[in-house]
Amino acid sequence: MKKTFLIVLFGLLSLYVKGQTPQLLRISENKKHIVNQDNEPFFWLGGTAWEMIHRLNKEEIDLYLTDRASKGFTIIQTVILAELDGLNTPNAYGHKPLIDNNPEKINEKYFELVDYVINKASELGMYIGLLPSWGDKFNLKWGPGPVIFTPENAEKYGELLAKRYLDKTNIIWVLGGDRMPENDYQYNIVMAMAKGIRKIDSLHLMTYHPAGAYKATDSFNVEWLDFDMFQSGHDRSAKEYNYVLKSHQVSPPRPVIEAEARYENIMEKFWEPGEHAWMDDADVRLTAYWTMLSGAAGYTYGCHDIWQMYTIGAEPISKARTGWKEALQLPGSRQMSYMKEILTSFPWQNMVNNQTLILNDNPEDQGYIVSAIGQDNDFIIAYTPMGRAIQLYLSKIHSNKIKAFWYNPRSGESVLINTYSTTEKPIFKPWATGRGSDFLLIILDINSAIQIP
Structure with missing residues (x-):
């Protein structure tokens, strides 16, 4: 009975949240926010669903996207070549993204699910912040990798993606993936991927998802970076407002987005030994309002259980403790709806800290x-x-x-x-x-x- 009720409920929600096909986005004339083709301000309320393409089936993807659309989220950040052994562990349908882990040979069956995510988000009026790859594929640092990119094949991979998604109006390209380049070779890989995309695609916005405590402009104050991104990280000592203010000091001016803040239901400073406090909805609200009232163009909500699409029985990353479907109802995501509602009651894009x-x-x-x-x-x-x-x-x-x-x-x-x-x-x-x-x-x-x- 409960299962039938949920199916009916989400069917109705899907009808409720369906909107017009999203328009292509661009940067406002004053370089402070993002607008659509009608020059209407775009309020970036994002969600981190890094493992969505890699771990979920279509029914689960529908569940996640419909929930977020019903709460007013406007963009979802996800990854094609995912972090959690995304090259060698198949997706929910048994498909790997590349043939022989060669970025110049994409697996059509895997990419059909990428297509599905983009199309479903479009039906719901949402955008996809699409990461071509997690950063461990060019700078291992930690995690399974393997490193597969060179400047030459990164450029070809960028071209392949750009050709495939050129006609999709609801994509924003997000390079990087929790890494900063640590030498010229790694820097050149990122630049080559951007070059490959821009050879084909001058329509979609492009940015960079940096490592924790960094801004994109710390490494890439370059022409293809349409707007800045920062990751303040999972640390209660972070001063999110300072990232925004410092980004606004960079020339040329760009909008700035908080791409990864304190996650709901994550242990603070989980990378350090010992037990730490668990972050909650109060952390989410604080980082969101600090960010937006400092002059950001948007904020991305994150939940520790949801980014990895954790399910009971799977290996929990960094002590994940709640199944992702249950975590959809944690209070932080609903409170982000309230934030969007109150701020969009004002000409928020013209606020000055x-x-x-x-x-x-x-x-x-x-x-x-x-x-x-x-x-x-x-x-x-x-x-x-x-x-x-x-x-x-x-x-x-x-x-x-x-x-x-x-x-x-x-x-x-x-x-x-x-x-x-x-x-x-x-x-x-x-x-x-x-x-x-x-x-x-x-x-x-x-x-x-x-x-x-």
């Missing part, structure tokens, strides 16, 4: 308050991760009076606090404090037509 709006003490710890103002000085959004009180420079708003709201990022609900003169300096105190008691303080011009959910 401004820390001088905050008048109270603001130590740079896990309770650090981040604030942004609309470019027309008609709204302020401030995020307090631990419920610390906020005092703002209200006179920055161009009106004589404002209305103030609390927004609860755990539930997607808001409440009007009061109205104030912009000459006042009230102290706004949330009703709860401590870890996980995060809030948005929203200040609007008294005459604003913006509707707070």
Whole structure:
């Protein structure tokens, strides 16, 4: 009975989330965000599904993509030549991606499932951030590899992929895969793959997924890099806002995306010996709002169980503990829907990070308050991760009076606090404090037509 119910439920969800075929994307004229062909801002709400193509069958792919589409996700990041022995362990249908592990000889049967993922995402109105390969195939570093790329075959592989997917409007090319080049040879492999794609394809955006604690522009401040990406990693000491601010200092200017932040349900600093705290939805919300209110063009949610599509009985990577289907319902992904809903209620693409709006003490710890103002000085959004009180420079708003709201990022609900003169300096105190008691303080011009959910 339960199985029948789920089939019906996801059938209805599939109908509900189906939208128009996604348009090709491009960079905005001001180089701060991504837009579609109608010049509408594209809100990058991503999901890491690195092993989706490698480990799931079509029914499971449908389940994952439909769930994410129903929650407002706009792009899914996944890999063709996957990390977890993606070359030598077949996919769910028994097919390996390459013939004799030769990047110039792709296996048509394996790539039919890649095609299926792209087409299914398109049906649901979503994009695929498509990694041609995980980084261990050009810089082993750790993991099974093997290293198979040279500059010569990387270029040919790039050409093959570009020809195959040239007519797909819902692809963004993402090179790299959790690695930075450590010598000229590895650098040249990446450059060659980009060259191979660009020989055929000048339509799709292209970027680079770096290793933890790096930005793409740390190695590739080059013409084919349409927008910057960073991986702040799975560390509560990371200051995600600094990656955004530092990216905006790079010339030429580009939008910047958080491509891999603190995963929900992962052990913090799992690479270090010993037991560590498990990360949760509070970590997800903190990294997301720190990132977006600092001026990023998008944020990618991750869950430790989902990226590897972990199932009971499989070897868990880094102590994965929850099956991926159950992990779909962890609270962090739903709360990303709320983030998208509240931010897209504003002209979010025109927000400007401004820390001088905050008048109270603001130590740079896990309770650090981040604030942004609309470019027309008609709204302020401030995020307090631990419920610390906020005092703002209200006179920055161009009106004589404002209305103030609390927004609860755990539930997607808001409440009007009061109205104030912009000459006042009230102290706004949330009703709860401590870890996980995060809030948005929203200040609007008294005459604003913006509707707070």
